[in-house]
Amino acid sequence: MHRSFRTAVPLAMGLVLLAAAAAPSAAAAGAGPVLLTEPEAGASAVVSAIEAAKTSIDVEMYVITDHSVEDALAAAARRGVKVRVILDRTPLGLGSDAILARQFLSAAGAAVRWAPSRFVFDHAKTMVVDHRLAFFGSANFTYDGLHKNREYDIETRDPAVVNAVAQVFQDDWKGLRAGAGPRRYLVLSPHSQSALLGLIASARHRLYLEEEETPEQAVADALMAAARRGVKVVLLEASTSSNRSGPGAYQLGLLARAGVKAAILPHPYLHAKLIIADSRVFVGSENVSNTSLEDNREVGIILKNPPFLPSVLKTFHEDQAASRPVSTNLPKPVPTTLLHIVGDPSRYMDKLVSVAGTINGQFGPTAFFTQEVNALAGGIELWLGDVTAPPLHLGDKVSVLGYVNTYNGQLEVEAVIPPTVTGRGNLPAPPLAFTGQLGRDSGLLVWIKGIVSSKGGQLFVNDGSGLAPIRSMSGTADLGGAYPGAHWTALAVVVNDNGTFGVAPVLSLSPEQTVAVAPPAQGEGQQLGTVTLRSLASNLGKDMGATVTVKGATVDAVTGSNAFVIQNGAGMRLYPAPTNPVLVPGDVITFTGRVALYDGDSEIDVAGTPKVTGHVAAPAPVHIHTAQIDAANNYVYAQVTGKVTAVHGPVVDINDGSGTGELYFPSPAIRVPAEGSTFTAVGPVDGYKGTYQLEVVATAGSSAPASATSAPAPTATLSLATLAGSLAAHMGQSVSLKDLTVTAVLSSGSNLYVTQDGHWMRIYLKKGTRVQAAPGDVLDVTGTVATYQGTPEIDATSAPTVVRSGPAPSPQVITAASVNTAHLEDFVRMTGKVVSTTSATFQLASGGNVTVYVPKGGPAMPKVGAHVTVVGIINLYKGHFQLEASSIH
Secondary structure (H helix, E strand, O other), rough: OOOOOOOOOOOOOOOOOOOOOOOOOOOOOOOOOOEEEEEOOOOHHHHHHHHOOOOOEEEEEEEEHHHHHHHHHHHHOOOOOOEEEEEOOOOOOOOHHHHHHHHHHHHHHOEEEEOOOOOEEEEEEEEEEOOEEEEEEOOOHHHHHOOOEEOOOOOOOOHHHHHHHHHHHHHHHHHOOOOOOOHHEEEEEOOHHHHHHHHHHOOOEEEEEEEEEOOOHHHHHHHHHHHOOEEEEEEEEHHHHHHHHHHHHHHHHHHHHHOEEEEEEOOOOOOEEEEOOOOOEEEOOOOOOHHHHHEEEEEEEEEOOOHHHHHHHHHHHHHHHHEEEEOOOOOOOOOOHHHHHOOHHHHHHHHHEEEEEEEEEEEOOOOOOEEEOOOOEEEEEOOOOOOOOOOOOOEEEEEEEEEEEEEEOOOEEOOOOOEEEEEOOOOOOOOOOOOOOOOHHOOOOEEEEEEEEEOEEEEEEEEEOOOEEOOOOOOOOOOOOOOOOOOOEEEEEEEEOEEEEEEEEOOOOOOOOOOOOOOOOOOOEEEEEOOHHHHHHHHHHHHHHOEEEEEEEEEEEEEEEEEEEEOOOEEEEEEEEOEOOOOOOOEEEEEEEEEEEEEOOOEEEOOOEEEEEEEEEOOOOOOOHHHHOOOOOOOOOEEEEEEEEEEEEOEEEEOOOOOOEEEEEEOOOOOOOOOOOOOEEEEEEEEEOOOEEEEEEEEEEEEEEOOOOOOOOOOEEOOHHHHOOOOOOOOOOOOOOEHHHHHHHHEEHHHEEEEEEEEEEEEEEOOOOOOOOOOOOOEEEEEEEEOOOOOEEEEEEOOEEEOOOOOOOEEOOOOOOHHHHHHOOEEEEEEEEEEEEOOEEEEEEEEOOEEEEEOOOOOOOOOOOOEEEEEEEEEOOEEEEEEEEEOOO
């Protein structure tokens, strides 16, 4: 079993199996599905389709290494075919191949992108040619996939299926979540478990499977249930995945004992993902593992009475005849302790052990348990992804049967049966860990504190001793309140990711989680006395909230209400910039204030008036490259020169060949340059919500291309579909949108949510702007494309015009488990129990937990314990999905 195809996300979805979708219509001759069986079919069908392409080829592939396919794609791009390719950035053991494929195809003119990071793996294998022909299934475009392995792929010209595959590609290309449309025809992951469980449950006579990976427990339970009700269940498994001692072999032994005819196919290598349930056939990329079904991008289909049913049955029976049955004998475990395993892991590696410990964190299928004896503590990851575990809480005493191994460098025990809870107690007081010294606390529960920052989409925390990644072990956007700029204190487990130690916050401590330990003391209220800016910059996590005095800092810039000072190469932002005296660059000042955060970056909130003690020549800027803006020391006073590559209102992208940096123009006194011009900017580097910008306070001149113009772009009339497909390109621009249907009116009328042809958007009405609109009204609006706290919106420049009334739209019914799979700004309805409340939000339990935001002037806040139905809009707030309520009843 490929252990890297997993993460920790406990989700459940409703049944997706659609018999109608399982039998695509053959609207034209040749539209019906064709089964390509490897290794017999080879690469000819794929290569021929690429060579025959006239206009476009869209490929979404886990990995591409087959030279015949790569050469055909490159040739197509060179002859003018629009070739787009999505690749997984980290295919198991093939990361360098992914880079080489991207470089080769890009050099030929193809557009190549890495898959969206929200997938654990983009494990799909799809290709759409000229929007008329689609291929998808289990075979990667590799030599083994097309010439050696047992694989099954579908080739189809059915317009509905082709369009569905094309829509999935298009959404993944744009980084959007695929909606419900493609699921009418396809089995899609994330969240395809229910579709395959439904297929298995439908079997009455025969249930045949060919699988590369051992079934996770929900699938295994369904197979055993089918065997008990008299269905003939045959499961063929790959040799390298299951023909060894380990969790896979143990699970197969349990299946064999339960009446499933499990067997190992020695040759060819079984990479297929095939299920035959009576007359229904599933073919796709989904393995029957937790990660593949719930967290990867996968594409498959369920077909009823497909024309190839006799031939696929023939192949299956041939493979069954060549397989050897799985033994029903189970190995005996070695009794040991966690401290022995941590102290001598090589002795226990790949062995079945019986061990006990105390749970110190659970993140879906990933848990951690620990053992402490005489002040010695050992912590190990507990992987529960292939078993159905009971709810676990901090302090639970558990007995575990599993195999010892490592995952991405983290020592773990992989359970083969659900752990047994033998008692409940208290954990020892977690120690305060240092962000730069986490290796000594691997697997343990600790207190962590520091300033949160973001780089490359990854959150980090730093207490002054070094950066530590914040890991989302639960697979959701919820990181315990961590967002760029947060002054963060958390109870977290130290995790190892290939030698890089980070922290995974322990979320939603329930009453059973009895760790009654006060968070470590912060700098709040401390009087640190006189400090230097350099010492302050190196100890921000510890000193946050403290009152400090700085002597002899030199002013290098003043922008609006902010002043920037520098001392021996270290900088800081002061707020507010005093008006008496008015500071100017070169002033040497002494000031006292409180170390604080604003919009994700540190500053000193000045108390009183800074004292000017002298004046020197204004500091000279440090010349840096544009790529260094994001990596520069915070508040360095810098100068960059480069070509303007994009203009988004007051934010400008600039590149001197080293990489893109970001400029911010805080004052209209300095004219924003035109796209394509060469520009020199001078100013302090400042953090804003995790992104570093150079705030432009001066310019050393600019040169514009002949075609450049500084005139503002004219207002463009767009549809929501066009805008949704190119948000980044239109950010900061003025647009006009017509015939939008109102779905909800929130925040005392300042926010309207609208829809058009399945796309959604928020309209923000500035203070004093009001419109009498109700759900169902159709309106026109002109405004600026913007975002607020992560959610896109149109900032209306005037009151929208209501052109007619209509019926109110109906919300989509979902559960909390579906929030992260729904489209941002979907109009939804959810029913559940209120489990906690704050001043403006409450937690709703509905197949999982979701935060519900009750806007000012909105519906009344319900009480804890109430069963309610909430109608509202899904949006983002500081990286967290939430449901903004328009009604609660």
